[in-house]
Amino acid sequence: MRKILCLALALSLAGATLSGCAQTGETVRRNPNTAIGAGAGVVGGAVIGGLLGGKRGAVIGGLLGGLAGGAIGHYMDEQAKDRDRTNQEYGYSAREGIRLQIETLRVNPAALAPGETIDINLTYAVLTPTPDAQILVTETRKILRNDTLVGETSIDISREGGTWRSTVPVTLPPNAAAGNYRVVAMVESRGVGKDVQEMFFHVRP
Helix, strand or coil: CCCCCCEEECCCCCCCCCCCHHHHHHHHHHCCCEEECCCECCCCCEEEEEEECCEEEEEEEEECHHHCCCEECCEEEEEEEEHHHHHHHHCCCHHHCCEEEEEEEEEECCEECCCCEEEEEEEEEEECCCCCCEEEEEEEEEEEECCEEEEEEEEEEEEECEEEEEEEEEECCCCCCCEEEEEEEEEEECCCEEEEEEEEEEECC
16 A cells, blocks of 8 residues: 655635645545645645655646636556666667656647546656666646646656656636647756657637
């Protein structure tokens, strides 16, 4: 049983509140792949910290502007490939030092209606010269409409070498404006560098 250390900070903006730590812990127990979640209707952002697979991390998230009143769901992650396989597929050499590279950024579905949920899926490689190397990686997902930021999540998490896959679901508010939205995803680590990808999704009237 994964041990969860849960710390919640509610940010009081427009009366938004965050559900308690016990509820989050119960969600994690029901789904062991679920690491951390943020409460519905968070306008200015929220923080929940915990132990993710034995590695410390904290999710920060918020929906703003036209997406205020929506919800950021539970962060989920898994190791898709181990270090040896990842390094082999990239033709990686230890002389290159530590590298980060995004493999795919996907949104599912690519078109949805107000009130529906979109998953922002990110897959990236952590290339390390030694099996015991651990680096602190920051995953950031931004949602923009007409170049205005309307949502953002960020997580700091310790990663070992390998290919990692993570998902953040976002439920749009019932009054979400129709049109095209841009998702910008970034992985970075201090002293290592960063990689960025972006794509679009469409909200139907």
